[in-house]
Structures are given as C-alpha cells and as structure tokens.
Amino acid sequence: DQQVKQNSPSLSVQEGRISILNCDYTNSMFDYFLWYKKYPAEGPTFLISISSIKDKNEDGRFTVFLNKSAKHLSLHIVPSQPGDSAVYFCAASAGNTPLVFGKGTRLSVIA
C-alpha cells in the first residue's frame, strides 16, 4: 500500500522552462511534506518543505504547492537549469513518525 505516490518516473524539460514534479498521498494524517534531490552516487539532499497549515512555500527558484483537499503536492522549478537534472523524491510524515518516501521522479533538463 503506497502512501506517497510519484506517478511520473521521468520528466524532460528544456533549460529555462518550468519543471513541475507531482506527488499524491493517501494518508490524511500527513502534516509535513518534503522534497529531496538526489544525484547519482550521492545521498539525497533536502530541498524544501511545507507544513499542512500552509498551501505554498517558496525558496528561490523552488516553490512547493500543497492542495490538502486533493491530497496533492507539487514542486515547481523556475527557471530550470541543467544542474537540476537529478531524481526528486517527495516525502511525508504524520506527527512523530518516520518519513514516507515516494519512488522518485527523474528530471532531465535539456540545454
């Protein structure tokens, strides 16, 4: 039973355009959501997070949107750069329980 779903295994975007990565969840108790970025042969690095009391959080080129009624969040990267090419993981937690990760989406930014 997958509680956090990233339905697109891969995404290809032109440099300078917007990248939109999507994540759906099923557990209505989730109250904190995070995005991680992972390069090959490296550990994931934290990118941005959002609490369930908010619907948007922005950090530079990265913005996360949360739609609680749809149980959906998305990560927008504007403008996309070749260095953004990586695997992106969505994660969620409910109170003091460990993070639950999605399977990841591989983003390729084409110059």
Next chain:
Amino acid sequence: DVKVTQSSRYLVKRTGEKVFLECVQDMDHENMFWYRQDPGLGLRLIYFSYDVKMKEKGDIPEGYSVSREKKERFSLILESASTNQTSMYLCASSLSGLGTEQYFGPGTRLTVT
C-alpha cells in the same frame, strides 16, 4: 554543516557473509535511520533509532539488524548476506522528531555475489 559519513562507498561481499555497515553523524542528532534504495522502489526504511540502544523496525527489517551503542553511531548488520540484499544503503539522521528534515550520508553500494 551536518555531516553524515558511511564507512564504505562500495562493498563486495559473498553470500552468507556477515556484513557491517557503519554510519556516523557529527551533529548530536537524536534520530538515525537506515534505508535501501533500489531502482523503481524508491527509499525504503529498514530500521531507525530515536535514542542510544533504542531501535525500531521500519518497513523491510527482515534479514537485517542494527546497533546503536553511542549516539553518533548507527550500524546496520546483515547477518547472512544474500544476493537480494544487493542495493544502495543510505544512512540518515535528524535532530528533532522522526518526521522532520533528515540529513543523508553518501551511501554504500553493496554487491553480494
């Protein structure tokens, strides 16, 4: 900066061997975690620890055990390695709360032949 280090980047072991993967964090974090990452399966939690000598099973604990004798060190043990344990193993730590931002080590690519 938080630093999480793992004892080996690459490891090759034979079936049936006992394997130790070590993880050390330098920021006095309470919580530590072990994951494995496999293509198409994402990050799956094996075990976690919220205090010294405390451990909890994650989603896929079978075939693994852990040890946390000191706050900064969390070891993953494969009692008898099998080929289906070939994977990328990632250690992480977090300061406050199990569901908050985690800091990951670089990973250990384990191959069991």
